[in-house]
Amino acid sequence: MVVVYALILVAVGTVAFHIFSPWWSTEIASNWGYIDTTIDITFWVTGVVFIAVMLFMAYCVWRYRYKAGRRAAYEPENTKMELWLTGLTTVGVIVMLTPGLFVWNDFVTVPEGAAEFEVMGQQWQWSYRFPGKDGVLGTTDVRKISDENPFGLNPDDPNGKDDVLVEGDELHLPLDQPVKVLLRSIDVLHDFYVPEFRAKMDLVPGQVTYFWFTPIRTGTFDILCFELCGVGHHTMRGKVVIEEESAYKAWLEKQPTFAKSMAKAGTGGGDGLKLVSSGGEAVTAGGESAR
Amino acid sequence: MAYVAPGETSLVPPAEVAEVDLYHAKSWITKYVFSQDAKVIAIQYAFTAIAIGLVALVLSWLMRLQLGFPDTFSIIEPSQYYQFITMHGMIMVIYLLTALFLGGFGNYLIPLMVGARDMVFPFVNMVSYWVYLLAVLVLIASFFVPGGPTGAGWTLYPPQSITAGTPGSEGGIVLMLVSLALFIVGFTMGGLNYVVTVLQARTRGMSLMRMPLTVWGIFIATILALLAFPALFVGAVMMTLDKLLGTSFFMPAMISLGEQLEYDGGNPLLFQHLFWFFGHPEVYIVALPAFGIVSDLISVHARRNIFGYRMMVWALVAIGALSFIVWAHHMYVSGMNPWFGFFFATTTLIIAIPTALKVYNWTLTLWKGNIQLTVPMLFAIGFIVTFLNGGITGLFLGNVVVDVPLSDTMFVVAHFHMVMGVAPLMVIFGAIYHWYPLITGRMYDEALGQIHFWVTFVGAYTIFLPIHYLGFLGVPRRYFEMGDTSFIPESAATLNAFVTVVALIVGFAQLVFFYNMARSYTKGKIAGRNPWKANSLEWQTEEFPPGHGNFGATLPLVYRWPYSYGVPGVAEDYLPQNVPPDEVVTDEGPGASGA
Numbered sequence: 001m002v003v004v005y006a007l008i009l010v011a012v013g014t015v016a017f018h019i020f021s022p023w024w025s026t027e028i029a030s031n032w033g034y035i036d037t038t039i040d041i042t043f044w045v046t047g048v049v050f051i052a053v054m055l056f057m058a059y060c061v062w063r064y065r066y067k068a069g070r071r072a073a074y075e076p077e078n079t080k081m082e083l084w085l086t087g088l089t090t091v092g093v094i095v096m097l098t099p100g101l102f103v104w105n106d107f108v109t110v111p112e113g114a115a116e117f118e119v120m121g122q123q124w125q126w127s128y129r130f131p132g133k134d135g136v137l138g139t140t141d142v143r144k145i146s147d148e149n150p151f152g153l154n155p156d157d158p159n160g161k162d163d164v165l166v167e168g169d170e171l172h173l174p175l176d177q178p179v180k181v182l183l184r185s186i187d188v189l190h191d192f193y194v195p196e197f198r199a200k201m202d203l204v205p206g207q208v209t210y211f212w213f214t215p216i217r218t219g220t221f222d223i224l225c226f227e228l229c230g231v232g233h234h235t236m237r238g239k240v241v242i243e244e245e246s247a248y249k250a251w252l253e254k255q256p257t258f259a260k261s262m263a264k265a266g267t268g269g270g271d272g273l274k275l276v277s278s279g280g281e282a283v284t285a286g287g288e289s290a291r
Numbered sequence: 292m293a294y295v296a297p298g299e300t301s302l303v304p305p306a307e308v309a310e311v312d313l314y315h316a317k318s319w320i321t322k323y324v325f326s327q328d329a330k331v332i333a334i335q336y337a338f339t340a341i342a343i344g345l346v347a348l349v350l351s352w353l354m355r356l357q358l359g360f361p362d363t364f365s366i367i368e369p370s371q372y373y374q375f376i377t378m379h380g381m382i383m384v385i386y387l388l389t390a391l392f393l394g395g396f397g398n399y400l401i402p403l404m405v406g407a408r409d410m411v412f413p414f415v416n417m418v419s420y421w422v423y424l425l426a427v428l429v430l431i432a433s434f435f436v437p438g439g440p441t442g443a444g445w446t447l448y449p450p451q452s453i454t455a456g457t458p459g460s461e462g463g464i465v466l467m468l469v470s471l472a473l474f475i476v477g478f479t480m481g482g483l484n485y486v487v488t489v490l491q492a493r494t495r496g497m498s499l500m501r502m503p504l505t506v507w508g509i510f511i512a513t514i515l516a517l518l519a520f521p522a523l524f525v526g527a528v529m530m531t532l533d534k535l536l537g538t539s540f541f542m543p544a545m546i547s548l549g550e551q552l553e554y555d556g557g558n559p560l561l562f563q564h565l566f567w568f569f570g571h572p573e574v575y576i577v578a579l580p581a582f583g584i585v586s587d588l589i590s591v592h593a594r595r596n597i598f599g600y601r602m603m604v605w606a607l608v609a610i611g612a613l614s615f616i617v618w619a620h621h622m623y624v625s626g627m628n629p630w631f632g633f634f635f636a637t638t639t640l641i642i643a644i645p646t647a648l649k650v651y652n653w654t655l656t657l658w659k660g661n662i663q664l665t666v667p668m669l670f671a672i673g674f675i676v677t678f679l680n681g682g683i684t685g686l687f688l689g690n691v692v693v694d695v696p697l698s699d700t701m702f703v704v705a706h707f708h709m710v711m712g713v714a715p716l717m718v719i720f721g722a723i724y725h726w727y728p729l730i731t732g733r734m735y736d737e738a739l740g741q742i743h744f745w746v747t748f749v750g751a752y753t754i755f756l757p758i759h760y761l762g763f764l765g766v767p768r769r770y771f772e773m774g775d776t777s778f779i780p781e782s783a784a785t786l787n788a789f790v791t792v793v794a795l796i797v798g799f800a801q802l803v804f805f806y807n808m809a810r811s812y813t814k815g816k817i818a819g820r821n822p823w824k825a826n827s828l829e830w831q832t833e834e835f836p837p838g839h840g841n842f843g844a845t846l847p848l849v850y851r852w853p854y855s856y857g858v859p860g861v862a863e864d865y866l867p868q869n870v871p872p873d874e875v876v877t878d879e880g881p882g883a884s885g886a
């Protein structure tokens with residue numbers, strides 16, 4: 001009997017927890033509401049199956065509990081029932097998969113007119129780069145990275161001269177403007193994720209990955225690294241500010257371009273390559289020497 | 292004919308080859324230490340796996356303490372936390388579950404259940420265990436090298452796993468890779484044994500379609516492992532070369548903490564493909580033996596034939612085959628070509644169909660049964676619940692767009708703990724209780740077994756159910772501490788503390804299990820032969836518990852499948868596989884059924 005109650009309790013309790021628990025997705029701030037819809041569909045389909053199987057089991061354990069002298073029904077196979085169950089399960093799978101694949105098609109198809117910008121990851125901080133007036137990002141090369149040129153921009157590439165570099169600051173993006181996020185890492189794997197945007201992608205050294213989204217709500221949101229990247233992984237945070245076009249423009253104006261920052265560095269003069277930045281702190285915090 | 296059992300015969304084919312002489316141990320050492328008897332090897336595997344599993348359990352407490360009370364336990368450093376996660380995950384998946392299911396249950400049950408005297412290559416079988424032990428020792432050694440064990444996560448993704456900035460990137464990672472390679476070598480020796488024994492050493496009359504599902508599950512899982520482990524082996528060798536010789540298989544040109552490294556041109560995604568080509572089948576290497584064993588537990592203790600035996604076998608085969616074309620569902624947001632998502636989401640959701648059928652068939656075996664709520668049956672029911680729950684969340688993660696927000700969150704942690712942590716453990720406990728009388732000749736203590744079940748089942752469900760919801764919230768996995776965020780409410784910290792307390796209780800409740808096992812070994816009630824009235828051959832041996840060589844002077848002959856429970860017309864509610872048709876006691880009396 002206890003088992004019967006326990007099974008019913010697990011079924012009902014799980015649903016109750018789902019409905020009443022205070023922990024649920026954050027309010028969405030991007031165009032990916034369809035992802036939430038697909039989650040809801042999946043919950044409905046699987047929820048029905050979960051309840052049905054649990055209650056059926058509870059029924060069986062109660063109805064067919066052991067009685068001395070009782071015999072189980074001897075019924076090795078029931079092809080018809082198995083075919084029905086296969087069919088119904090297949091329908092359930094199609095109901096979940098079809099919308100999923102349509103939304104994925106949206107996800108991988110970047111709309112025309114999406115503005116591009118770059119997110120650069122390194123242990124354990126985020127930097128950003130916007131194409132300047134020419135609208136084109138300059139080429140980069142890890143080997144060109146130095147104190148004066150932390151982004152590794154190609155000094156000979158004219159497209160890069162006016163690139164706007166944002167280091168150690170918040171990221172700002174304009175409201176309602178579709179953006180294609182180009183992702184680049186100069187050391188290990190990272191992952192750029194803002195829970196309110198619902199979309200994430202890994203940064204892979206040696207290649208440029210991407211995803212796109214449209215911010216639909218103003219505000220300041222947390223950026224977290226979502227791919228284990230060493231002892232400082234949990235400290236690799238940032239903030240993104242979604243604001244009206246005009247405010248965004250004003251912010252962008254204030255950021256240095258590549259040409260400007262090179263000119264400044266030229267006067268200061270750096271010696272070779274020494275990049276330990278906020279990351280250095282995290283390393284010691286981790287009780288692990290950098291090398 | 293008074294009764295029907297599928298494929299029942301009175302004729303068993305004549306022997307084609309004579310029996311081979313069995314190796315007989317001459318000294319205590321060759322009998323109990325360097326033993327070639329599969330049953331002894333099984334026990335060695337099981338004890339070693341459980342011992343190292345306890346290390347992983349203790350590590351999980353330390354991690355839970357950090358997550359539940361981040362400000363109280365300042366003794367745990369971030370680097371240690373990442374090392375604990377890594378070692379906990381790797382030990383649980385490989386050194387505990389894989390070794391216990393295949394090396395432990397496989398060795399014990401395959402020969403007995405198919406009617407063989409031992410594995411076909413007993414010497415290789417023995418070496419398999421010792422290489423496994425060596426792998427475990429190397430793994431333990433990595434805790435003691437400078438820098439400690441690797442903290443790269445159990446997935447060991449490069450470049451991070453071998454560059455500064457990750458704990459254990461000097462010695463720890465190398466020992467990890469060496470240990471894995473050793474494990475694979477040891478496993479391959481054992482695995483070939485299991486496969487060849489199933490294919491070649493079945494007793495007469497034991498056709499493939501009369502094998503217990505336990506054997507089917509272990510058999511298919513072993514084939515998967517033999518095909519999947521080489522991918523990991525290759526990955527481990529290549530990464531070792533990258534680390535020690537400076538090759539660049541997985542390493543692009545990169546910076547490491549302010550220094551240019553000399554690597555150039557390698558691709559980190561290549562490792563991920565190799566890892567998951569192994570890693571996904573690995574999930575089924577753990578799951579399929581559990582599927583098989585739980586089918587037998589349910590059938591025996593519900594006193595009813597397994598529902599849809601042929602469907603169950605074909606589902607195992609289908610799941611095994613499909614499990615090789617779904618691996619990249621672990622890589623939807625890895626930066627691989629996003630168009631692969633369509634293919635892998637589709638194959639992943641297709642694999643859900645045979646899996647769901649198995650769940651239905653387990654519950655349909657309970658239906659119209661005569662269910663005895665013994666401890667093994669309780670654990671079997673616990674398995675169905677947790678596997679159902681974990682399988683369902685797999686549908687979320689498999690459906691590519693749904694995975695985008697959920698990947699690398701606590702939702703994933705909750706999912707795989709339900710489906711490949713708790714569910715297989717339920718089966719392992721159920722199986723140990725079920726076969727305890729066979730192994731020791733004594734019964735365990737029923738009351739303690741019940742307590743163990745309720746605390747473990749209710750506790751584990753309580754731990755992992757709410758963690759899914761932290762994932763929806765956006766709490767990442769592998770985070771030493773959350774720090775300040777704008778989206779995580781205070782209440783999440785309370786939840787984390789609660790989960791930690793439950794995890795500690797569940798952990799300590801395992802002492803009840805160990806006490807029960809140890810005490811019953813000498814004090815338990817003597818079990819009569821075949822205490823569960825089961826049909827499969829391991830319970831029909833002449834000597835009980837079975838001795839060296841398993842069976843008496845002659846091997847048993849098999850006349851029917853192992854699921855003849857409650858066959859109409861037969862006097863008892865069970866009918867062992869080896870009872871000749873003319874000796875079956877029917878309602879009309881002995882041997883009246885004719886044949």
Ligand code: HEM
Nearest residue numbers: 351354376377380383384444445446711712768769770794
């Ligand atoms: C009551 C028992 C257990 C508890 C309390 C527990 C707890 C945990 C915790 C807290 C983590 C770290 C989550 C994170 O922040 O990323 C973790 C990771 C993990 N656990 Fe467990 N665990 C248990 C049993 C198991 C079992 C039986 C398995 C076998 C499949 C397992 C496999 C893993 C794996 C593969 C990881 C991931 C490691 C990684 O991220 O690299 N755990 N566990």
Ligand SMILES: [Cu+2]
Nearest residue numbers: 190225229236
């Ligand atoms: Cu990172």
Ligand SMILES: [Cu+2]
Nearest residue numbers: 571574618621
């Ligand atoms: Cu998988």
